[in-house]
Amino acid sequence: MTAPVSTRSSADLIRAEEPVLAHNYHPLPVVVARAEGTWVEDVEGRRYLDMLAGYSALNFGHRHxxxxxxxxxxxxxxxxxxxxxxxxxxxxxxxxxxxxxxxxxxxxxxxxxxxxxxxxxxxxxxxxxxxxxxxxxxxxxxxxxxxxxxxxxxxxxxxxxxxxxxxxxxxxxxxxxxxxxxxxxxxxxxxxxxxxxxxxxxxxxxxxxxxxxxxxxxxxxxxxxxxxxxxxxxxxxxxxxxxxxxxxxxxxxxxxxxxxxxxxxxxxxxxxxxxxxxxxxxxxxxxxxxxxxxxxxxxxxxxxxxxxxxTGEFQSGAAELGSVLRDGLTGLVGKGVVGFRARGLWAGVDIDPEIGTGREVSKLLMHEGVLVKDTHGSTIRLAPPLTITAEELESALGVLEKVLRR
CATH class of the missing domain: 3.40.640.10 (Type I PLP-dependent aspartate aminotransferase-like (Major domain))
Structure with a gap:
């Protein structure tokens, strides 16, 4: 990915939205300027692993x-x-x-x-x-x-x-x-x-x-x-x-x-x-x-x-990596995760409320370079692009474990 073209900082752009944009969303405070595959980059050049994929709109990754x-x-x-x-x-x-x-x-x-x-x-x-x-x-x-x-x-x-x-x-x-x-x-x-x-x-x-x-x-x-x-x-x-x-x-x-x-x-x-x-x-x-x-x-x-x-390639890949996702989440149950539901590369993860809300955990993950989105209190959703690698998926699960342990 090439360097972002914006001359305004993330904080400046977020502040600029406030008076002119309808407040029908409550996004995480990250301003994406570039993306490729499973990765996005903000205006300052920080990189994040996209574990949401536009609520499945980006099943094939960014800019396939x-x-x-x-x-x-x-x-x-x-x-x-x-x-x-x-x-x-x-x-x-x-x-x-x-x-x-x-x-x-x-x-x-x-x-x-x-x-x-x-x-x-x-x-x-x-x-x-x-x-x-x-x-x-x-x-x-x-x-x-x-x-x-x-x-x-x-x-x-x-x-x-x-x-x-x-x-x-x-x-x-x-x-x-x-x-x-x-x-x-x-x-x-x-x-x-x-x-x-x-x-x-x-x-x-x-x-x-x-x-x-x-x-x-x-x-x-x-x-x-x-x-x-x-x-x-x-x-x-x-x-x-x-x-x-x-x-x-x-x-x-x-x-x-x-x-x-x-x-x-x-x-x-x-x-x-x-x-x-x-x-x-x-x-x-x-x-x-x-x-x-x-x-x-x-x-x-x-x-x-x-x-x-x-070709069936993406379906079979999601099924295979779904096992990696389930195994990783299973290992976190009782360690900050109270339960989860997963099928393929899609999971709803229930965070122990004593650790924080889903939004609070999502913000912590963002600061560690992983983007997810919360729903219904202490639940976060994981839906990475189907182009994600096993190494990237395991890395994201490792970051989740780190955040929960902290």
């Missing part, structure tokens, strides 16, 4: 050469047409993404929240036109402690008061049940249910992994009850858990798949609803859209992402 090359090549040709016209990159992107996921059709969007909103609209339309639910009566069943985004409709079915408070009135049509509870789910599904919308692993909640058989049970229940299973794999998908999709750990194929984050390779926002033909086929011209959704630059980068995943 194949993705940068795809973006550069497309920037020299065409970036945007809107969907008023066809473009020469979109067909291949949709074909290869559908094949990768084992589904039929693709609805390209931009952000994860847009994919979730689109999935909700499609499920409702399907319920009215295919299932025969009376107009405006469709319901969608979701899980407590979910995180699907922060639009007004999505926070309507959140159980996180920080995300909800002050943003009502809320959108009706949702039923909330405990996560990992098939009996509660069964009781909530009725003839008005359009879909069950779940994260196969709840990320924001602290990487909460359901019991074996839960996702299989959800798939069986939704088939039996005649409603859709929508899997939100925006964080868990595209190699993070050691499989292309987290649902693959139970051999489950949902009716609707929501993807985002890593689909844009950390370069441009790209998301997608991928579904069966009879589900996405309910949309007609004018009923849904996005000016930037499926733009040529996004399609070029998204195709390059799919091409990386088609």
């Amino acid at each position: 050469p194949a993705l940068i090359e795809a973006a550069h090549a497309q920037l020299d040709r065409l970036t945007l047409t809107s969907r008023a016209f066809h473009n020469d990159r979109l067909a291949e992107f949709a074909e290869r993404l559908a094949e990768l996921t084992g589904l039929d059709m693709v609805l390209p969007m931009n952000t994860g929240a847009e994919a979730v909103e689109s999935g909700i609209k499609v499920a409702r339309k399907w319920a009215y036109e295919v299932k025969g639910v009376p107009a405006d009566r469709a319901t969608i069943v979701v899980a407590a402690e979910n995180f699907h985004g922060r639009t007004t409709t999505i926070v309507s079915f959140s159980t996180d008061e920080t995300a909800r408070a002050g943003f009502g009135p809320f959108t009706p049509g949702f039923r909330i049940v405990p996560y990992n509870d098939l009996a509660a789910l069964e009781a909530a599904v009725d003839e008005t249910t359009a879909a069950v919308l779940l994260e196969p692993i709840q990320g924001e909640a602290g990487v909460v992994i359901p019991d074996d058989g839960y996702l299989t049970g959800v798939r069986e229940l939704t088939r039996r009850k005649g409603c859709l299973f929508i899997a939100d794999e925006i964080q868990s998908g595209l190699g993070r858990t050691g499989r292309t999709l987290a649902v693959e750990h139970e051999g489950v194929v949902p009716d609707v798949l929501l993807l985002g984050k890593a689909l844009g390779g950390g370069i441009v926002p790209v998301s997608a609803v991928v579904a069966r033909r009879d589900v996405l086929g309910v949309l007609r011209p004018g009923e849904h859209g996005s000016t930037f959704g499926g733009n040529p630059l996004a399609a070029a980068v998204g195709t390059a992402v799919v091409e990386l995943l088609e």
